[in-house]
Amino acid sequence: MNDLTIRIEALRHTYESGVEAVAGVDLTIAPGERVAIVGQNGAGKTTLVRHLNGMVRPTEGTVHIGDWSTSDKSIAELSHRVGYVFQNPDEQIFARTVESDVAFGPKNLGFEPEQITESVTSALEAVGLAHEAQVHPHHLSLSERKRVAIAAVLAMRTPIVVLDEPTTGQDEGGVRLIASIIDDLTARGITVVAITHDMDFCVENFERVVVMARGTVRADGSTEQVFADQPALEAAAVEPPQLARLARVLGWSETAVDPSSFVDAFERRRRG
Amino acid sequence: MIELRDVAFAYEDAPAFTLAHLDLDVAAGTIMGIVGASGSGKTTLAKIIAGFIPSTEGGTYRGTASVAGAVLSEGTLTEAVDVVGLVTQNPFNQISGARFTVREELAFGLENRSVERSQMIERVNTVAATLGLTPLLDRSPYALSGGQMQLVAIASMVVMAPPVLVLDEPTSQLDPAGTRLVYDVLGRLSEGGTTIVIIEHKTELLHEHCDAIAVLAGGRIVSTGTPASVFADDRLSTWGVGQTRITQAAREARTRGLLPATEPLPVGVSDGAAVFGTNGETR
Numbered sequence: 382m383n384d385l386t387i388r389i390e391a392l393r394h395t396y397e398s399g400v401e402a403v404a405g406v407d408l409t410i411a412p413g414e415r416v417a418i419v420g421q422n423g424a425g426k427t428t429l430v431r432h433l434n435g436m437v438r439p440t441e442g443t444v445h446i447g448d449w450s451t452s453d454k455s456i457a458e459l460s461h462r463v464g465y466v467f468q469n470p471d472e473q474i475f476a477r478t479v480e481s482d483v484a485f486g487p488k489n490l491g492f493e494p495e496q497i498t499e500s501v502t503s504a505l506e507a508v509g510l511a512h513e514a515q516v517h518p519h520h521l522s523l524s525e526r527k528r529v530a531i532a533a534v535l536a537m538r539t540p541i542v543v544l545d546e547p548t549t550g551q552d553e554g555g556v557r558l559i560a561s562i563i564d565d566l567t568a569r570g571i572t573v574v575a576i577t578h579d580m581d582f583c584v585e586n587f588e589r590v591v592v593m594a595r596g597t598v599r600a601d602g603s604t605e606q607v608f609a610d611q612p613a614l615e616a617a618a619v620e621p622p623q624l625a626r627l628a629r630v631l632g633w634s635e636t637a638v639d640p641s642s643f644v645d646a647f648e649r650r651r652r653g
Numbered sequence: 654m655i656e657l658r659d660v661a662f663a664y665e666d667a668p669a670f671t672l673a674h675l676d677l678d679v680a681a682g683t684i685m686g687i688v689g690a691s692g693s694g695k696t697t698l699a700k701i702i703a704g705f706i707p708s709t710e711g712g713t714y715r716g717t718a719s720v721a722g723a724v725l726s727e728g729t730l731t732e733a734v735d736v737v738g739l740v741t742q743n744p745f746n747q748i749s750g751a752r753f754t755v756r757e758e759l760a761f762g763l764e765n766r767s768v769e770r771s772q773m774i775e776r777v778n779t780v781a782a783t784l785g786l787t788p789l790l791d792r793s794p795y796a797l798s799g800g801q802m803q804l805v806a807i808a809s810m811v812v813m814a815p816p817v818l819v820l821d822e823p824t825s826q827l828d829p830a831g832t833r834l835v836y837d838v839l840g841r842l843s844e845g846g847t848t849i850v851i852i853e854h855k856t857e858l859l860h861e862h863c864d865a866i867a868v869l870a871g872g873r874i875v876s877t878g879t880p881a882s883v884f885a886d887d888r889l890s891t892w893g894v895g896q897t898r899i900t901q902a903a904r905e906a907r908t909r910g911l912l913p914a915t916e917p918l919p920v921g922v923s924d925g926a927a928v929f930g931t932n933g934e935t936r
Contacts, residue, residue, distance in 0.1 A: 422800035524691045553895035620829040630926045640902035
């Protein structure tokens with residue numbers, strides 16, 4: 382387990398355009414926790430998490446990664462603690478081969494040569510792209526480039542990993558692969574913070590959900606609690622997962638978020 | 654409206670054909686959803702229907718793809734883009750790069766078609782309003798979020814009002830509200846006679862909005878039919894396509910003897926409510 386608590390206190394961020402994207406957020410994430418952040422486009426999710434690796438700096442308030450205030454550290458320093466996977470892989474990928482792109486982070490973090498080789502190989506294996514190591518990233522599909530971007534961050538072996546919309550463009554197998562990568566990160570004590578619009582992915586892979594709207598946190602709690610909080614979901618225009626919507630139409634009081642627990646609830650009801 | 658006959662394509666230097674012996678028919682004014690695993694050839698198929706393959710992509714092309722009666726490979730790309738608008742997967746690559754504001758970006762295609770100015774302004778404003786882009790018209794296309802850029806890419810094709818629209822994962826970066834907006838617009842266009850082909854991973858959405866679904870696996874169409882029949886098909890996961898959680902739950906309930914095997918498997922919330930509602934009453 383890593384020992385870095387993420388502490389966000391009274392955070393505000395206003396862009397030069399005058400748009401206040403984060404409007405007073407307090408959030409603490411314990412080491413090894415996995416947290417999903419959900420909310421509409423423009424709710425401030427990406428701006429909030431970009432504070433974690435210093436790409437965006439607080440206008441007001443503070444962000445701490447363990448004992449470091451992000452206001453005092455460079456992006457390069459923060460990259461020892463926080464790995465960040467961009468929503469659009471093309472903003473992140475730049476090297477001429479998949480392998481050299483994934484090796485860029487570990488090299489810059491000062492890994493020894495054999496450590497670089499080992500971390501790049503295992504990261505590419507984790508995302509199922511070991512066979513594409515020598516390929517130019519632009520010869521890969523968008524969903525594969527997304528997995529290259531994830532590998533590039535895994536290879537850095539940071540104690541905290543931030544994923545901005547990791548399942549975008551992934552097919553069923555790709556989504557399952559990403560879920561297993563997150564399981565593996567958790568098993569190694571790594572903190573995972575992910576932004577997602579995919580509510581099925583969210584309920585099946587995260588114990589804690591933070592709902593954002595208009596730059597603020599509208600709900601924060603266990604997945605079951607949050608998806609039972611209808612007023613907060615409506616205020617944030619977050620659509621509950623499909624089975625939760627069906628349960629509501631059926632007039633059930635319980636929120637069953639995965640197929641098995643839904644069928645269990647159905648069976649209980651049938652028995653009366 | 655769209656007819657593909659025995660179409661095959663292999664990219665230059667690729668070891669195998671991406672698509673082979675592919676037949677597809679899309680009726681005029683309908684919405685066809687294309688599903689398939691990553692690498693099954695969906696984007697290549699989109700480029701063929703839009704005439705970008707073979708015109709702009711080297712490789713081996715066989716077969717006939719005709720849209721509105723014209724064989725695309727026999728004409729120029731300029732002729733093809735008058736008939737088919739293609740919204741590509743990554744909106745960042747679709748922005749022209751030649752214009753400073755979203756308004757100019759949306760007018761770009763119309764300018765190239767010498768549309769009269771007042772008409773151009775009206776069309777840009779109307780499309781921007783239907784896709785919620787009016788507040789962004791004076792922003793730089795590059796100062797937008799991924800979701801906003803995706804809406805601009807869709808708007809830039811819709812504004813051209815082509816008889817056929819092909820959209821490659823158009824809502825991948827959109828939230829549910831933005832996604833609904835896009836599908837509402839597509840629904841209205843289809844009612845107005847536009848033929849639409851949409852590549853999408855979101856099974857529930859396709860079930861709600863499409864007239865027909867085609868499943869692509871290993872470069873061939875392996876199944877076509879109504880959304881209800883295709884998405885309840887047992888073979889779906891072997892083709893790398895996800896079933897909705899409601900279908901998964903119904904399947905499990907069937908295995909556990911809680912739902913009759915004769916009942917069709919539901920896909921969405923309304924058919925799910927019908928199946929679980931009727932069979933769930935206490936006996």
